[in-house]
Amino acid sequence: MSEKKRVDQPTGTETVGHEWDGIEELDTPMPRWWLWTLYATIIWAIGYVILYPAIPMLNSASEGLLGWTSRGEYAQAVSARETELEPIRQALVSTDIRKLHGSPELMQQAVEGGRSAFKVHCVQCHGSGAAGSKGYPNLNDDDWLWGGDLEAIEYTLIHGIRNPDHDQTRFSQMPAFGRDGILQPGEIQDLVSHVRVLAGREKQSAAATRGAVLFEANCAICHGPDGTGDRTQGAPNLTDAISLYGLDRASLTDTITNSRYGVMPRWGQRLDSATIRMLAAYVHSLGGGEKLPALEKTAATPVESDGDEQS
Amino acid sequence: MSSPDEIFDPELKLYESRKSVFPKAVNGKFRRLKWVIMAITLAIYYVTPWIRWDRGPYAPDQAVLVDLANRRFYMFGIEIWPHEFYYVAGMLVMAGIGLFLVTSAVGRAWCGYSCPQTVWTDLFQHVERAIDGDRNAQFKLQDAPWGPKKIGKRLAKWSVWLFIAFWTGGAWIMYFADAPTLVVDFWTGQAPFVAYATVGVLTLTTFIFGGFMREQVCIYMCPWPRIQTAMMDEKSLTVTYKDWRGEPRGSVKKAEAQPGSFGDCIDCNQCVAVCPTGIDIREGPQIGCITCALCIDACDSVMEKVNRPRGLIDYATLEDAELEKAGKAHNPVLKTLFRPRTILYFSIWGAIGLAMLFAVGNRTRIDISANHDRNPVYVQLADGHVRNSYTINLRNMENRPRDMIIGMTELKGAVMWSNAGSREGAGQTLVTKVPADSVARLRLYVAAPGDGPVREDFALTVTAADDPEANDIDEVFFERPETGE
Numbered sequence: 001m002s003e004k005k006r007v008d009q010p011t012g013t014e015t016v017g018h019e020w021d022g023i024e025e026l027d028t029p030m031p032r033w034w035l036w037t038l039y040a041t042i043i044w045a046i047g048y049v050i051l052y053p054a055i056p057m058l059n060s061a062s063e064g065l066l067g068w069t070s071r072g073e074y075a076q077a078v079s080a081r082e083t084e085l086e087p088i089r090q091a092l093v094s095t096d097i098r099k100l101h102g103s104p105e106l107m108q109q110a111v112e113g114g115r116s117a118f119k120v121h122c123v124q125c126h127g128s129g130a131a132g133s134k135g136y137p138n139l140n141d142d143d144w145l146w147g148g149d150l151e152a153i154e155y156t157l158i159h160g161i162r163n164p165d166h167d168q169t170r171f172s173q174m175p176a177f178g179r180d181g182i183l184q185p186g187e188i189q190d191l192v193s194h195v196r197v198l199a200g201r202e203k204q205s206a207a208a209t210r211g212a213v214l215f216e217a218n219c220a221i222c223h224g225p226d227g228t229g230d231r232t233q234g235a236p237n238l239t240d241a242i243s244l245y246g247l248d249r250a251s252l253t254d255t256i257t258n259s260r261y262g263v264m265p266r267w268g269q270r271l272d273s274a275t276i277r278m279l280a281a282y283v284h285s286l287g288g289g290e291k292l293p294a295l296e297k298t299a300a301t302p303v304e305s306d307g308d309e310q311s
Numbered sequence: 312m313s314s315p316d317e318i319f320d321p322e323l324k325l326y327e328s329r330k331s332v333f334p335k336a337v338n339g340k341f342r343r344l345k346w347v348i349m350a351i352t353l354a355i356y357y358v359t360p361w362i363r364w365d366r367g368p369y370a371p372d373q374a375v376l377v378d379l380a381n382r383r384f385y386m387f388g389i390e391i392w393p394h395e396f397y398y399v400a401g402m403l404v405m406a407g408i409g410l411f412l413v414t415s416a417v418g419r420a421w422c423g424y425s426c427p428q429t430v431w432t433d434l435f436q437h438v439e440r441a442i443d444g445d446r447n448a449q450f451k452l453q454d455a456p457w458g459p460k461k462i463g464k465r466l467a468k469w470s471v472w473l474f475i476a477f478w479t480g481g482a483w484i485m486y487f488a489d490a491p492t493l494v495v496d497f498w499t500g501q502a503p504f505v506a507y508a509t510v511g512v513l514t515l516t517t518f519i520f521g522g523f524m525r526e527q528v529c530i531y532m533c534p535w536p537r538i539q540t541a542m543m544d545e546k547s548l549t550v551t552y553k554d555w556r557g558e559p560r561g562s563v564k565k566a567e568a569q570p571g572s573f574g575d576c577i578d579c580n581q582c583v584a585v586c587p588t589g590i591d592i593r594e595g596p597q598i599g600c601i602t603c604a605l606c607i608d609a610c611d612s613v614m615e616k617v618n619r620p621r622g623l624i625d626y627a628t629l630e631d632a633e634l635e636k637a638g639k640a641h642n643p644v645l646k647t648l649f650r651p652r653t654i655l656y657f658s659i660w661g662a663i664g665l666a667m668l669f670a671v672g673n674r675t676r677i678d679i680s681a682n683h684d685r686n687p688v689y690v691q692l693a694d695g696h697v698r699n700s701y702t703i704n705l706r707n708m709e710n711r712p713r714d715m716i717i718g719m720t721e722l723k724g725a726v727m728w729s730n731a732g733s734r735e736g737a738g739q740t741l742v743t744k745v746p747a748d749s750v751a752r753l754r755l756y757v758a759a760p761g762d763g764p765v766r767e768d769f770a771l772t773v774t775a776a777d778d779p780e781a782n783d784i785d786e787v788f789f790e791r792p793e794t795g796e
Contacts (some may be wrong), residue, residue: 027325129686
């Protein structure tokens with residue numbers, strides 16, 4: 001294998017000193033500019049190590065003369081972005097929420113901001129697609145317990161629902177008819193039948209007719225004689241296809257026996273008013289938002305128009 | 312392994328400084344061809360961005376424009392969108408196969424005549440000769456001590472080089488923005504930083520590559536000489552020194568003194584003197600040879616002077632060389648150019664070109680792409696209907712705003728509305744205006760009665776309001792909850 005170096009006669013070039021099956025490799029000198037390029041990269045590397053964090057120490061890396069850190073860069077980018085967004089937040093806060101949709105651009109910015117805020121604060125209960133689950137309302141649909149226009153949604157966001165320590169909170173309480181002994185279990189079953197008839201889940205029956213009497217005496221005051229509910233006290237409409245806790249017999253029995261007491265935090269305490277307004281706009285935009293007469297046209301206004309290739 | 316005649320040269324170095332190459336000026340048909348090609352290629356490069364092309368009020372009027380900010384590529388009548396990038400890929404593939412085709416037919420003609428490195432090196436060498444003088448003067452000037460005269464000449468030469476280099480870098484950025492506007496912006500300091508950076512980098516690389524590295528780029532940096540050997544065969548044209556005719560070499564005087572004992576080569580070294588890469592073609596085919604044929608011009612003019620037949624150095628295929636050596640006639644040129652290999656390359660090249668032309672001619676400039684929203688998949692509505700939502704992108708690739716009609720195929724009892732409307736105004740179709748040359752994205756809601764199959768296929772359609780022929784369709788589905796509790 002390794003032999004003494006020798007000079008190849010025809011070319012006058014030294015060989016590298018190895019031989020494979022009779023084939024030798026010429027040790028052709030590298031061009032000078034290549035050498036200088038190599039030196040330049042070495043100098044660059046040294047400079048880099050001096051200027052930037054590079055050498056691993058016991059607890060962290062060497063600091064580097066420029067004082068650069070990736071965290072610092074990140075913080076800078078975040079604060080730069082916040083400065084950029086400040087005018088939008090200001091505009092949002094200073095605009096009457098009932099007139100927000102008058103400026104489609106601002107509305108769109110609010111929706112996009114709300115989309116991000118929702119992912120941070122709301123998905124824990126309402127789910128990432130805002131579809132909710134049993135006991136947690138689906139925010140995509142057109143059924144609202146407390147009202148679904150921008151203003152009502154914002155009020156709900158700020159004050160929350162059934163917050164014990166807050167007097168402006170959305171509040172209502174259904175009696176625990178069974179637990180508190182107001183109704184007997186048999187009566188509750190009759191009532192369940194009636195509610196299921198109201199919701200179109202069951203056919204009229206003797207039990208349901210008995211339940212109708214009970215309903216008028218106990219429930220009509222909140223849910224209305226026809227069961228269509230009352231938004232001022234968050235009483236659900238029992239005749240539509242949507243139910244927060246389910247319309248099967250077991251769920252209804254549980255609801256009437258023990259009552260429900262869903263609580264939503266009051267976000268006015270934790271989020272600034274611009275963020276809350278963004279969240280309201282986002283929730284309103286999910287498809288079930290109510291009362292935006294100014295934008296009701298047959299022609300849709302594109303929400304985004306650029307060369308974006310997302311499809 | 313060691314041999315008795317092994318020698319050790321203590322002077323051998325690890326690194327080698329460049330040996331200066333000062334090619335001598337030469338005249339002849341190949342030099343003239345080089346002039347013509349140089350003029351054409353430089354003109355194309357510098358002039359193209361300034362050609363105007365009226366596309367109406369909504370699109371730029373520059374014939375060739377790579378609009379990175381808006382992600383559009385304009386080339387005369389053709390406008391390419393990012394999702395049509397395969398056209399650019401196709402053009403790159405064609406360029407590659409075109410290089411194979413040219414190389415297999417006429418050898419390294421690309422290297423010798425139209426490679427940018429060759430063109431600009433040539434340009435720089437002309438400048439050099441105009442200032443420093445021809446080959447011998449250049450050698451002399453290089454060896455001369457630094458004095459006012461040498462400094463003056465060097466400064467003059469480098470300034471002209473720098474000017475050309477700057478001009479070259481400046482022309483490049485014109486392809487990426489409206490050229491007249493960019494020129495004004497550039498000189499008033501308004502241009503984006505990337506424009507200045509690009510010009511800076513290209514000026515520097517042109518100056519260094521064209522002025523100082525020259526053949527080193529071809530020999531050490533360029534990958535093409537390594538690949539081209541695979542593209543060439545014994546039927547590819549290449550610059551050949553006819554050693555069977557030229558050897559042994561001897562001066563005219565010697566040949567006259569001893570007739571019959573010398574070949575045609577008079578060892579005048581002109582072929583070496585004119586070579587821009589500084590090689591000796593008489594050593595046979597080699598990596599440094601870019602087949603620019605200046606040695607042919609030089610040799611021919613010498614042969615003419617000494618009254619010997621031209622073509623001692625000539626374009627010839629290896630097969631022709633063998634035939635000539637054996638005293639036979641060459642293959643006909645047509646047979647050399649049209650053979651299975653070149654025909655195959657040409658067929659592939661042409662097929663891609665035709666396919667692309669066909670595709671460009673038949674593409675629609677209106678497009679819908681719909682995505683069924685998955686989170687949630689469906690929404691139960693209060694009245695028992697079920698709502699599905701779709702995010703749709705409407706592409707209007709024409710240079711004018713267009714009204715587009717969104718419709719749907721059979722979905723029983725269904726109505727649609729968009730995020731800008733509401734269910735009260737819902738219907739079977741929806742009209743929306745899409746701005747010129749852009750994509751509009753909107754959310755589309757479709758509500759249908761809740762009693763139906765769990766999953767139902769249908770399609771969303773888009774039609775231009777002004778032209779029913781311009782339409783597109785995208786298959787989607789409608790999903791409902793499982794019935795029962």
